[in-house]
Amino acid sequence: MTGPREDWRPSASRERLVQRAALLQRAREFFAARSILEVDTPLVVNAPVSDLHIHSASVQFAGEPGAAAATAPPRLFLHTSPEYAMKRLLAAGSGDIYQICHVVRAFECGRLHNPEFTLIEWYRVGASLGQLMDEVAALVRTLLGAAAPPASERVSYREAFLRELQLDPLAASDGALAAAAQPLGLRATGAGAADVMTRDEWLELLMGAIVGPRLGRGTLTFVHGYPATQAALARLDPADPRVAQRFELYCAGVELANGFHELAAAAEQRARFEHDNARRRQLGLPVLPLDERLLAALAAGLPDCTGVALGFDRVAMLALGAAHIEEVLPFSTARA
Numbered sequence: 001m002t003g004p005r006e007d008w009r010p011s012a013s014r015e016r017l018v019q020r021a022a023l024l025q026r027a028r029e030f031f032a033a034r035s036i037l038e039v040d041t042p043l044v045v046n047a048p049v050s051d052l053h054i055h056s057a058s059v060q061f062a063g064e065p066g067a068a069a070a071t072a073p074p075r076l077f078l079h080t081s082p083e084y085a086m087k088r089l090l091a092a093g094s095g096d097i098y099q100i101c102h103v104v105r106a107f108e109c110g111r112l113h114n115p116e117f118t119l120i121e122w123y124r125v126g127a128s129l130g131q132l133m134d135e136v137a138a139l140v141r142t143l144l145g146a147a148a149p150p151a152s153e154r155v156s157y158r159e160a161f162l163r164e165l166q167l168d169p170l171a172a173s174d175g176a177l178a179a180a181a182q183p184l185g186l187r188a189t190g191a192g193a194a195d196v197m198t199r200d201e202w203l204e205l206l207m208g209a210i211v212g213p214r215l216g217r218g219t220l221t222f223v224h225g226y227p228a229t230q231a232a233l234a235r236l237d238p239a240d241p242r243v244a245q246r247f248e249l250y251c252a253g254v255e256l257a258n259g260f261h262e263l264a265a266a267a268e269q270r271a272r273f274e275h276d277n278a279r280r281r282q283l284g285l286p287v288l289p290l291d292e293r294l295l296a297a298l299a300a301g302l303p304d305c306t307g308v309a310l311g312f313d314r315v316a317m318l319a320l321g322a323a324h325i326e327e328v329l330p331f332s333t334a335r336a
Contacts, residue, residue: 007335011326019320020328023143027100027120027312030139036096036122041085043102047291048077049084050276051232052283053204055106056080057115078104081309082121083233084294087262090123090305091297098122100312111324112254112314115333123307129245129261132306133222136249136257139310140220144319149251152220157243160223164211169203170227170242177202184209198279200229216250223248233269234260249310256315259308266298 012020031038048056061073079085082099089097104116120139124132133154141148161169165180172180181202197205215221224247228236231244245261263269270290277287316328326332 009335011329011332011335013327016320016322016328017330020316023316023319024100024312026142027139030142031098031122034096034135036098036124037094039086039089039094039097039099040101041079041082041089041099043079044076045079045084045291046074046076047084047289047294049080050273050280050288050290052276052279052285054080055108056288057104057106080105081119083307083309084291086121086123086307087294087302088297090125091300091302096122096124109333112317114313114325114329116336117325117329118312120310120312121307123262123305125303125305127306129224129247129259129306132259132308133224133247133249136259136308136310137220137222140249140251140256140315143315144251147319147321149216149219151218152222154222154224156225157223157227158225160211160215161206164214165206167206169206174199174202177206180210181205200227203227203230212250212255213253216252216254219251221250223250231263231272232260233263233272235263252318254314254318255311256318257308257310259306261306262302264298264302264304266295269298270295 010017028038044059048058057078059076059078061076080103082101082103086097086099098121100118100120102116103119106115108115124135127135137152155163158168158170161167167176167180169177177199178197184205215223224245225237225240225243226234226246226248228242228244231246234244234246237243237245247257247259248255249257249259263272273290277290280287313325313328316322317325320328322328326334
């Protein structure tokens with residue numbers, strides 16, 4: 001007979017839980033002071049994100065006892081972000097909104113990753129990307145308190161690569177990107193290497209493993225102007241269609257936030273979803289249903305807006321001096 005399990009205990013100490021609660025209260029006070037409406041959208045959704053690098057967890061409700069297989073409930077998903085539902089609210093006239101919620105992304109586990117984590121996501125109608133960056137910096141400084149860096153900077157994606165890798169990500173060849181990744185133990189080999197990793201996959205590897213961890217050292221670093229092929233749900237820059245109107249925030253080498261000038265064109269959004277699914281077929285990944293309700297909302301008219309998702313647990317780690325995300329969670333997924 002085995003002894004009693006010890007992993008029933010919380011991941012975080014009671015002191016950390018008290019501090020976490022105080023940070024959440026501080027965040028809500030921040031939005032209340034700006035008259036931004038708090039909303040609460042479903043965790044279980046009919047259509048997940050199509051992004052190749054985000055893995056959705058699926059769920060299926062149990063059917064009626066004795067029901068035929070043909071009447072089995074449909075496959076549903078746990079949301080990886082409340083973005084789609086919040087955009088439907090925006091299209092329906094909600095005005096500025098925010099949400100603090102749990103999201104689930106499969107296979108993400110490590111010092112900075114737990115499959116279930118807390119996002120703070122908000123949208124500002126009529127605000128520019130620069131104005132949203134200002135507001136993100138203000139919230140992060142509010143939450144970090146004494147741990148907040150004294151300065152902030154804004155650099156383009158291209159400038160970040162040139163500064164940290166002496167490499168132009170918009171002009172460098174695929175071979176040059178692969179060569180830059182050699183210190184990671186990965187390289188393109190053989191004539192068919194381009195079929196193994198795409199240009200964007202090399203860029204995302206370099207950003208995630210080399211460039212990003214060097215950013216935000218002693219400052220809040222906003223990286224903007226991501227390649228157009230990494231636009232996701234952001235608009236392309238009309239002044240330079242090679243890049244998207246998207247930013248990420250780094251602090252102490254940790255990515256904290258991802259913001260967009262939101263794409264409002266339903267046809268373009270549908271094309272991006274279908275492109276993602278085509279790539280999924282090539283890679284043998286699940287082909288996912290499109291969110292037709294989101295596309296209908298865009299067709300009805302999404303107001304000109306910017307939006308951002310902030311990883312609350314990572315901010316809490318920096319604010320409280322935690323070395324691992326488990327230290328700021330009541331229960332990590334391993335203990336759930």
